[in-house]
Amino acid sequence: MVVHQLLVKIAFILLPIAYVKSQCGSDVVKYLDCxxxxxxxxxxxxxxxxxxxxxxxxxxxxAANSCQAPPLPRQRGAPQSHRTKRSTLVEPVKHGVLNDxxxxxxxxxxxNEQMGICLQKKNGESKIVLQCLRRKLPEFEYPKSGLILLAxxxxxxxTDGVSQQNMVYAGIADLSKQYLEISTTCTAEKASSxxxxxxxxxxKRQSEPLGKVPEMGNMKAFWCKISSECLAKANAACAESIKxxxxxxxxxxxxxxxxxxxxxxxxxxxxxGLKPNISALDNELNHEISTACLSYEKSLxxxx
Numbered sequence: 001m002v003v004h005q006l007l008v009k010i011a012f013i014l015l016p017i018a019y020v021k022s023q024c025g026s027d028v029v030k031y032l033d034c035x036x037x038x039x040x041x042x043x044x045x046x047x048x049x050x051x052x053x054x055x056x057x058x059x060x061x062x063a064a065n066s067c068q069a070p071p072l073p074r075q076r077g078a079p080q081s082h083r084t085k086r087s088t089l090v091e092p093v094k095h096g097v098l099n100d101x102x103x104x105x106x107x108x109x110x111x112n113e114q115m116g117i118c119l120q121k122k123n124g125e126s127k128i129v130l131q132c133l134r135r136k137l138p139e140f141e142y143p144k145s146g147l148i149l150l151a152x153x154x155x156x157x158x159t160d161g162v163s164q165q166n167m168v169y170a171g172i173a174d175l176s177k178q179y180l181e182i183s184t185t186c187t188a189e190k191a192s193s194x195x196x197x198x199x200x201x202x203x204k205r206q207s208e209p210l211g212k213v214p215e216m217g218n219m220k221a222f223w224c225k226i227s228s229e230c231l232a233k234a235n236a237a238c239a240e241s242i243k244x245x246x247x248x249x250x251x252x253x254x255x256x257x258x259x260x261x262x263x264x265x266x267x268x269x270x271x272x273g274l275k276p277n278i279s280a281l282d283n284e285l286n287h288e289i290s291t292a293c294l295s296y297e298k299s300l301x302x303x304x
Contacts, residue, residue, distance in 0.1 A: 024238035025139030031242050032143035034230035039154060043222070047168060054172040054202070061197035062176075067186040070179035090280040096181035102281075103274040111182060111272075118271035124263035132252035137241060150246050151227065151299035155219045169202045224303040246296030253289045261285060 055069075062069035090101045098106035126142070133140050142148070176198055180191045234242060241248075253260070261281055268276050 023139065023235065024241040025134065025137035025141075027234045027238035028137055028242050028245055029139075029141050029143050031230050031234050032145070032148070032245075034233060035154075035226055036143060036145050036149065038226040038230065039223075042226075050168045051172070054169050057201045058172055058176050058198055061194050061201065062186075064197060065186065065190040065193045067180075067183060067190055067194055070175055090277070090283070092276070092284075096178075096183075098272065098274065102277055103268075103272065104277055106274060109272075109274070113182075115271050119267055122267040122271065124267050125260045128256050128259050128263060129249065129252050132256050133248055136248050137245075148245065148249055150296060151223055151302040152295045153299075154223050155302060173198055173202060220302060227303060243300070246299055250289070250293040250296050253292060257285060257289065 059069040091099055092102045093099060093111045096110060098109045098111055100106045103109075130140070130142060147153075177195070180186055180194060183191065186194065231239060231242060261278065264281060264285075265276055265278065268274065
């Protein structure tokens, strides 16, 4: 009888833990969607307008030189994924051509749009991470944005409207540069003219569209406000799961690294027709994981 009572007590103690394990996956997704919706409604649409305007400027520069312009990026306006320069790493593609150091035997093979689309569709590493996260959060799905975005992803562009808008221009300029490297409609001379046109056009831009948005005064404060509002809507028992989603993701990236490498290598072979240098791929992934995990750690401290 005493043993039975003890087991009943233990069951009640473990009940909240069981609830968290079985239910918090959906609460985490609702939180991510809530934050993204509030961000997009208040600021994202403004940034999206700036993005479209910047793209129109770029398109005019391409058209003036009889070159095909890059498509408008599928960016919803905003958050930046945790990426940094990889100066010490072997780049998969250099100047639009597959890098022999990364893809042995590439022999000048051009990286084209079809290859990029193929890789984007496969996206095998995301499926591996999702399966891993579900072991901690059984009902977890990727949010509507398709990305696990945390505080630093929203705040990283700067703390004011000027920084955010400059981020948009820099992103479009970088996209244009990459596109020119694989363009089949632009000669070297035309490409040089396009770059000059874009540089001059963006240099004259005014930052009024975003600078006038009151909420852009301090991105950190704005993020903490909407995060708090969305957290209040979640089940209290799931607060810790929401808070530590980044560390869960980081852990999955580390424990599943071998599977991710194998999947990426397979996707490369199917989409590009070449096997990557596993050592180069491993170094690249180590860098990405380190950067992502650092971003997650910083996210925990943003709101104090």
